[in-house]
Ligand SMILES: NC(=O)c1ccc[n+]([C@@H]2O[C@H](COP(=O)([O-])OP(=O)(O)OC[C@H]3O[C@@H](n4cnc5c(N)ncnc54)[C@H](O)[C@@H]3O)[C@@H](O)[C@H]2O)c1
């Protein structure tokens with residue numbers, strides 16, 4: 420099929436590349452000229468495992484092309500995916516300006532009947548507004564079907580998620596359009612659920628809100644474990660074994676970040692507020708997460724009285740491993756608060772430094788070498804569970820740091836292993852290990 424994807428971000432680019440790899444003729448359009456020039460040369464503007472080889476392959480076999488020209492992109496497409504950003508506005512509601520702009524651009528440039536399929540996460544009712552734009556804005560003789568097709572990929576495993584997702588949601592009010600979308604996705608052998616448009620929109624928000632709730636819940640249990648002498652590792656394992664609860668998303672830590680959970684939970688609270696339905700549960704989930712982002716700075720202050728003049732090593736900047744994305748990462752809150760306290764910061768990350776530099780400039784130091792970050796540090800905070808950090812020989816802390824005080828926001832190490840080293844170790848929901856333990860204890 421002739422497919423156009425609007426937006427070459429995490430969702431749009433992955434969708435475009437994977438559909439081109441499946442044999443479709445794909446055009447990916449973006450308004451950012453620099454991004455498109457980079458992509459035409461086979462370079463991805465962001466890190467996503469496995470993306471660049473597929474990008475190079477589909478560019479060289481002619482299945483994928485990039486453009487900034489809306490006429491070229493939309494005029495003869497059979498399906499157009501909208502995958503532009505829907506960032507949070509100041510009040511938490513979703514900013515739909517990119518959605519509207521791209522819809523007008525499509526309406527002005529189509530020359531064939533087309534299915535417009537919204538992959539972006541949009542509040543319930545948005546696709547009805549998109550339909551209105553087409554009703555009044557498109558050439559009269561053309562037919563445009565609007566379909567809601569929310570995306571569930573995760574950064575860091577986006578390609579795998581495209582091929583092995585749990586389900587595909589197709590929200591449509593025209594069965595013919597739904598059938599064409601089902602046909603498109605059939606080769607993936609992923610269960611396809613066809614719903615009405617508003618339900619499809621809600622499924623996306625409800626899924627992210629539920630996962631965020633699971634994380635905040637386990638974090639609250641972890642905080643409680645610390646106070647009553649239980650261990651969150653054992654608790655989460657025991658709880659997760661109940662199939663009705665499930666083992667995933669019970670990893671306690673310093674809270675969720677990224678481009679989706681923080682904005683989508685806030686947008687759902689706003690959406691509920693608009694219909695006079697206070698979503699108190701989700702408001703608490705958001706509050707717990709904010710508290711969790713700051714937790715280790717509070718603990719560091721308690722341990723050291725004042726952080727003024729102390730050298731902090733921050734291990735990990737990305738909101739999770741296998742991505743260079745730092746949007747809403749816990750590391751941002753931690754670094755800001757440490758700088759406010761008068762500490763100096765050296766941050767380690769294998770790939771997210773360019774993005775962090777855009778935010779923090781020269782107010783902190785950066786390194787891609789963990790030992791360099793730890794050198795002469797008064798304390799270290801682990802903010803991302805990169806494999807490089809998880810597999811660090813544990814004597815490194817004592818060897819490199821001025822004071823081997825490690826605050827681990829991602830519970831990277833086994834408590835039993837840590838006990839063998841002269842480290843003060845504070846993690847989430849587990850016993851505090853004091854450095855008085857000698858190395859010889861096995
Ligand atoms: N990032 C994720 O993991 C993820 C997963 C599922 C769903 N989503 C949702 O998908 C949407 C896109 O997210 P993202 O992370 O890919 O966003 P992004 O910000 O990384 O990329 C959006 C792209 O759209 C482009 N764009 C803006 N206006 C345009 C226009 N008129 N025409 C063409 N391109 C235009 C931007 O230049 C940008 O490159 C959001 O609604 C998000 O909530 C994201």
Ligand SMILES: O=c1ccn([C@@H]2O[C@H](COP(=O)(O)OP(=O)(O)O[C@H]3O[C@H](CO)[C@@H](O)[C@H](O)[C@H]3O)[C@@H](O)[C@H]2O)c(=O)[nH]1
Nearest residue numbers: 570571572573574668669670672674675676677679738739
């Ligand atoms: O048990 C857990 C699991 C995750 N996290 C944190 O939660 C955040 C989000 O993680 P993850 O869901 O793996 O990454 P995203 O790429 O943000 O993906 C989420 O957001 C996307 C955008 O909407 C959806 O498409 C995905 O289905 C949804 O998982 C990260 O900061 C993780 O550190 C935890 O703290 N504990």
